[in-house]
Structures are given as structure tokens and as C-alpha cells.
Amino acid sequence: MLICGVDEAGRGPLVGSVFAAAVILPDVHSIVGLADSKKLSEKQRDKLAVQIMSQSVAWAVASATATEIDQLNILQATMLAMSRAVTALSVLPDEVLVDGNRTPILNIPSRAIIKGDATEQCISAASILAKVNRDAEAYALDLLYPEYGFAKHKGYGTALHLKALKEFGPIPEHRVSFAPVRAAFAQRILFE
Structure with a gap:
């Protein structure tokens, strides 16, 4: 059974997109140190992201733009980014586990797990990929607007x-x- 973890990053900032990642980990992998991305240093997240991308059965990262956030509201834009991430997977999972208290509308059985990024490895992996991509956008914006x-x-x-x-x-x-x-x-x- 293929289980997909989903998490987001970037709900709180005043600028940029909200990102979501979906990750299907294999039953056996050698990724050590998976945890809630907020509990890891940037260096740890970057190192783990490479391992997650190379060892996952499938992974995808998607976003909803600042314009979409303004049009929909941050919660609905987050759900949109999550559903985009799941549908972008190269392999469809049998079940989706989402960090938090609600799930996006999907054609796949899904469950919300509060603090799932601390208890489910696939959600931890998604948390890390979402955060790494969200930070990359912040760095890109910094190059455009250093002030x-x-x-x-x-x-x-x-x-x-x-x-x-x-x-x-x-x-x-x-x-x-x-x-x-x-x-x-x-x-x-x-x-x-």
C-alpha cells in the first residue's frame, strides 16, 4: 500500500507563495533524521531534502501564489497547493496523510493527522521539501528586492x-x- 504524506510551508509570511509537498516513501529507506522541518536547521533540511528526493517512490512540490492567496484566503490556497502536489505525483498513492486538522478535496482516501509531521515519516519528508522550496523562494525574492x-x-x-x-x-x-x-x-x- 502506497502512503503519501502531505505538508505545507509558508502560511504565515506576508510575501510569496504557500508551498506544499507530497511524498511517498518506500517501506525501507536509509533516510535518518526525518522530523518536523521547524525542528531542523536549514543545513539539516537541505541535506535531508536531497535524500528524500533520491529515495522516494514519488515526490512533488506545488504552490499557490500570493495572488491566489489574496483571492481565495490562506487556508483555501494551502488546500489548493496540497491538492496540486498530490496530483503532480508520478505515482498515485492509496492513501494520503495530511499534517493538520483538515485535508484538501482529493479523489484518494485521505486523513488529517494533527502534528503528523512529528509522527509520520512521510509527512516529515513532505514538511522538509515544502520548507526547502519555500525558503528558496524567499532567497530568490531577496535577490530581486535586497532592501x-x-x-x-x-x-x-x-x-x-x-x-x-x-x-x-x-x-x-x-x-x-x-x-x-x-x-x-x-x-x-x-x-x-
Whole structure:
């Protein structure tokens, strides 16, 4: 029976896409150290991601853009990214295990498991791939917009990010439906 783990990364940031990954691990593998991606260092995640991609039966990463997040809301955009990841798999699983308390609408039996990224290896693997891809987007945005410090805060609403948002205004990749970005847009309009 092929079990697929699904998890997301990037629900909280003020900028960029929300990412989801789907991973089917083989019954036997040599990947050591799988855990919730938030409990691992960036170096550990990067190393594990390579092993996950090379040893998985199948894996896929998908996203929903900032525009889709603004149109749908963050929860629905997350579900969209998750369903995209599952449908992008080269092999269809028999069951999908999703980290959290709800599952996207799929044509495959699925179960939500709260804190599944700490208890199910396939979900841990998905958590790692989603986070690595989400961070890669933050680094790419940092190259385009170095004044925002995305490499440091990954788009979360830190003091540094909020200061840059106030000083430079939102970029096209900012999530307008998130309050600090909406406020920055309103401030820009007031002073133009």
C-alpha cells in the first residue's frame, strides 16, 4: 500500500507563495533524521531534502501564489497547493496523510493527522521539501528586492520586514489580504 504524506510551508509570511509537498516513501529507506522541518536547521533540511528526493517512490512540490492567496484566503490556497502536489505525483498513492486538522478535496482516501509531521515519516519528508522550496523562494525574492531582507526573515512579519514595508511599500509578491500589507498599501495611497 502506497502512503503519501502531505505538508505545507509558508502560511504565515506576508510575501510569496504557500508551498506544499507530497511524498511517498518506500517501506525501507536509509533516510535518518526525518522530523518536523521547524525542528531542523536549514543545513539539516537541505541535506535531508536531497535524500528524500533520491529515495522516494514519488515526490512533488506545488504552490499557490500570493495572488491566489489574496483571492481565495490562506487556508483555501494551502488546500489548493496540497491538492496540486498530490496530483503532480508520478505515482498515485492509496492513501494520503495530511499534517493538520483538515485535508484538501482529493479523489484518494485521505486523513488529517494533527502534528503528523512529528509522527509520520512521510509527512516529515513532505514538511522538509515544502520548507526547502519555500525558503528558496524567499532567497530568490531577496535577490530581486535586497532592501527587504527576505533572506533573513523569509517574509515573516518581523520588525525588519515591517520597517522595509513602511519605507519601500509593498512589492507585487506581497499578500495584500494580510493586514500589515493592506496597511502599507493604504499608507502609500494616502501619500500619493
